[in-house]
Amino acid sequence: MTTNLLDLAPAALADWLAARGEKPFRAQQVSRWVHQRFVDDIGAMTDLAKASRSALAVDASIAGPTVVRDTTASDGTRKWLLDAGNGNAVESVYIPEDDRGTLCISSQAGCALDCAFCSTGKQGFNRNLTTGEIIGQLWHANRTLLAEGVTAPWIDQGRPPITNVVMMGMGEPLANFDNVVAALHLMLDDNAYGLSRRRVTLSTSGVVPNIDRLREECPVALAVSLHAPNDTLRDRIVPINRKHPLSELMAACQRYIPAAPRDFVTFEYVMLDGVNDQDTHAGELIALVRDVPCKVNLIPFNPFPGSEFRTSPRARVLAFQDRLKHAGLVATIRKTRGDDIDAACGQLAGQVQDRIKRRLATRIVPVQVQPGTPST
Ligand code: SAH
Numbered sequence: 001m002t003t004n005l006l007d008l009a010p011a012a013l014a015d016w017l018a019a020r021g022e023k024p025f026r027a028q029q030v031s032r033w034v035h036q037r038f039v040d041d042i043g044a045m046t047d048l049a050k051a052s053r054s055a056l057a058v059d060a061s062i063a064g065p066t067v068v069r070d071t072t073a074s075d076g077t078r079k080w081l082l083d084a085g086n087g088n089a090v091e092s093v094y095i096p097e098d099d100r101g102t103l104c105i106s107s108q109a110g111c112a113l114d115c116a117f118c119s120t121g122k123q124g125f126n127r128n129l130t131t132g133e134i135i136g137q138l139w140h141a142n143r144t145l146l147a148e149g150v151t152a153p154w155i156d157q158g159r160p161p162i163t164n165v166v167m168m169g170m171g172e173p174l175a176n177f178d179n180v181v182a183a184l185h186l187m188l189d190d191n192a193y194g195l196s197r198r199r200v201t202l203s204t205s206g207v208v209p210n211i212d213r214l215r216e217e218c219p220v221a222l223a224v225s226l227h228a229p230n231d232t233l234r235d236r237i238v239p240i241n242r243k244h245p246l247s248e249l250m251a252a253c254q255r256y257i258p259a260a261p262r263d264f265v266t267f268e269y270v271m272l273d274g275v276n277d278q279d280t281h282a283g284e285l286i287a288l289v290r291d292v293p294c295k296v297n298l299i300p301f302n303p304f305p306g307s308e309f310r311t312s313p314r315a316r317v318l319a320f321q322d323r324l325k326h327a328g329l330v331a332t333i334r335k336t337r338g339d340d341i342d343a344a345c346g347q348l349a350g351q352v353q354d355r356i357k358r359r360l361a362t363r364i365v366p367v368q369v370q371p372g373t374p375s376t
């Protein structure tokens with residue numbers, strides 16, 4: 001079987017080349033070709049001897065993702081839907097801003113944690129993405145944007161289009177720990193993407209033991225999906241809370257602070273009308289996070305077909321934010337981007353997955369067409 005070079009973290013690439021008799025500095029050269037020049041052909045690595053290139057090409061390739069759909073919203077937000085096999089797809093979302101280019105990437109096809117308000121959770125768990133599929137999203141975005149001639153001041157200075165990565169796409173990154181950490185090492189490596197730890201954010205719903213492992217192995221910026229200020233409510237809307245309740249989660253956040261690249265953690269809090277957005281909730285939240293240096297990011301709920309929640313009215317979100325601010329917390333409201341292309345977590349993949357599955361089902365078993373079934 002050939003090795004996909006995108007699957008190899010820096011140390012693994014060095015070992016892989018050493019096993020083939022190549023000198024250590026070759027790893028740096030190969031890494032730059034793959035992750036900085038975005039080649040997909042070993043033959044193009046012209047500072048390697050022809051014989052080396054031919055030998056490596058026998059059992060290695062550079063296999064990026066297959067794009068199922070490519071959509072750009074009116075505000076420039078762009079979503080790539082990437083094939084994950086068996087009728088599944090994952091998303092990466094590019095968010096261009098004046099001073100940065102952010103890529104939101106996925107870590108799993110589906111998610112097992114089943115948060116009540118999440119479209120990815122509703123799709124169930126399919127599988128972990130490989131390291132190559134995770135870093136491949138960053139490789140693909142940079143490569144595509146450069147090939148299309150995207151412009152930005154930092155690109156003129158020789159930096160790649162994507163300056164910031166957020167692991168806030170589909171899946172729970174800390175439930176796919178090894179592959180995610182290998183991809184993070186590539187993001188930070190100077191011979192690969194060279195991003196600083198403060199420009200890489202991992203969002204977790206609270207897999208507590210792996211928050212500690214992340215702190216030890218690769219402490220990037222941490223965002224925690226809190227969404228509820230007490231265990232009763234959080235047990236209901238973020239079910240992993242039943243395994244790792246708030247007291248454990250807050251303690252893990254405190255332990256993370258000394259390693260955190262910007263001395264705080266971000267708490268994400270999706271605003272659900274009448275569920276977690278009342279003044280009493282704000283009061284509980286203030287008390288809960290008192291001992292953790294943090295910023296709170298209030299997220300307008302993004303409804304999807306079949307979701308049981310409504311978005312909190314704008315006035316309620318502002319009142320909630322005010323309460324937090326008066327208590328001395330830094331509280332921001334997330335801008336919604338790419339609304340017209342369903343850029344929020346898991347939404348488009350869910351629709352496409354349904355359609356692909358329906359199509360596969362039609363091919364494999366003779367299904368009776370229900371009256372009113374949309375023809376896709
Ligand atoms: N599994 C990780 C990362 C992916 S989700 C986590 O849960 O943190 C990224 C963020 O989007 C999380 O804060 C998640 O709670 C939030 N989210 C999920 N569904 C949403 C929806 N329908 N509207 C708004 N935010 C949502």
Ligand code: SF4
Binds near residue numbers: 112114115172
């Ligand atoms: Fe999984 Fe995160 Fe969605 Fe929860 S919010 S189901 S952890 S992707």
